[in-house]
Amino acid sequence: MLTKIGIIGGGNIGGVIVQEIAKRRLSRSIGLVDVKPPDMAMGKCLDIAEGIPVINTDITINGSKSYEVIRDAQIVINTAGVPRTVRPDGSIPTRDELLAINLQITDTVAEAVLSYCPNAIVLSIANPLDAIVFRLFQRLNIHRSRLIGMAGVLDSARYRYFIAEAAGVSVENVNALVLGGHGDTMVPVRSCCQISGIPVEEFLSADLLDKIEDRVRNAGAEVVGLMGTGSAFVSPAWSAIEMIEAIAYDKKKILPCCVLLESEYGVNGYFVGVPVVLGANGMEKVIEIKLADVEKQAFDRSVEAVKKTVEEVRKAVI
Numbered sequence: 001m002l003t004k005i006g007i008i009g010g011g012n013i014g015g016v017i018v019q020e021i022a023k024r025r026l027s028r029s030i031g032l033v034d035v036k037p038p039d040m041a042m043g044k045c046l047d048i049a050e051g052i053p054v055i056n057t058d059i060t061i062n063g064s065k066s067y068e069v070i071r072d073a074q075i076v077i078n079t080a081g082v083p084r085t086v087r088p089d090g091s092i093p094t095r096d097e098l099l100a101i102n103l104q105i106t107d108t109v110a111e112a113v114l115s116y117c118p119n120a121i122v123l124s125i126a127n128p129l130d131a132i133v134f135r136l137f138q139r140l141n142i143h144r145s146r147l148i149g150m151a152g153v154l155d156s157a158r159y160r161y162f163i164a165e166a167a168g169v170s171v172e173n174v175n176a177l178v179l180g181g182h183g184d185t186m187v188p189v190r191s192c193c194q195i196s197g198i199p200v201e202e203f204l205s206a207d208l209l210d211k212i213e214d215r216v217r218n219a220g221a222e223v224v225g226l227m228g229t230g231s232a233f234v235s236p237a238w239s240a241i242e243m244i245e246a247i248a249y250d251k252k253k254i255l256p257c258c259v260l261l262e263s264e265y266g267v268n269g270y271f272v273g274v275p276v277v278l279g280a281n282g283m284e285k286v287i288e289i290k291l292a293d294v295e296k297q298a299f300d301r302s303v304e305a306v307k308k309t310v311e312e313v314r315k316a317v318i
């Protein structure tokens, strides 16, 4: 069992992650830090701690506005950042439009990790995902196995959900992968999508699959538009939990994650969503799969979009 998991950012996503770690007893203790006054993290953790006798979970939960609270965490999850929200004129920002503000926050997060848990495996959720993970890599300078972005698990869950709904089958029967960047160019990989091992095309028409894949690409904005304030938070938190469980239990689970590519998929030096093996050492292996021609082209386009945001990161003067 892990002794400690740290969470940076105790807003919507961070709050659900703390609850789920507690419920599932994924570590002996949790440290949550958030800068929100007067001491939002402490308040949130006190609320959860006061409930754990009811769910019979004997773990220690500490919240604080001081980063000290994540000291010695073995896994640290970064949710610190501003989420997307509907603007007063009704428009919805892209994830990339969060870059400037979230980059500043990311530098503080990196400093905290270096000071208090430099050996932790870092899972990052803040958007724009691929660029923020790249920035963390610049600042932390750690081996790629210890820095992993969460997006593919969520995007693939959305794909699975829409397919299950359209086919009228259990979500448990649907296997799906979404690769590439976590933006409008993400690539739902139809050739990997199966219902109980049977190719999805045997259940749904090409036309309907096109529509579903479009919906997957815009699923984040759909939720932002409906909620009015803030962005999706339960599904991203559960997605991160699936990754934490894979690491905590050394499952060697194959999940789509945003990791540094070193020549795999013809990409070098960029963080992009691909299937990887997650285990006790973090990202233990990149799995290279054969994509259909049209999927490979879409993947390459998505990588180009990731490179563009990374250029913004490189140029950013903070």
Ligand code: APR
Pocket (backbone or CB within 6 Å): 008, 009, 010, 011, 012, 013, 014, 033, 034, 035, 036, 079, 080, 081, 082, 083, 084, 098, 102, 105, 108, 109, 125, 126, 127, 128, 230, 231, 232, 233, 236
């Ligand atoms: N250190 C710690 N916490 C911070 C910092 C910082 N430097 N800066 C901001 N935070 C905190 C905020 O105080 C807030 O409580 O991060 C929290 C973010 O929570 P929410 O605003 O509720 O956002 P959430 O929905 O949880 O999304 C967090 O994940 O999916 C992405 O786009 C989303 O970038 C956003 C992030």
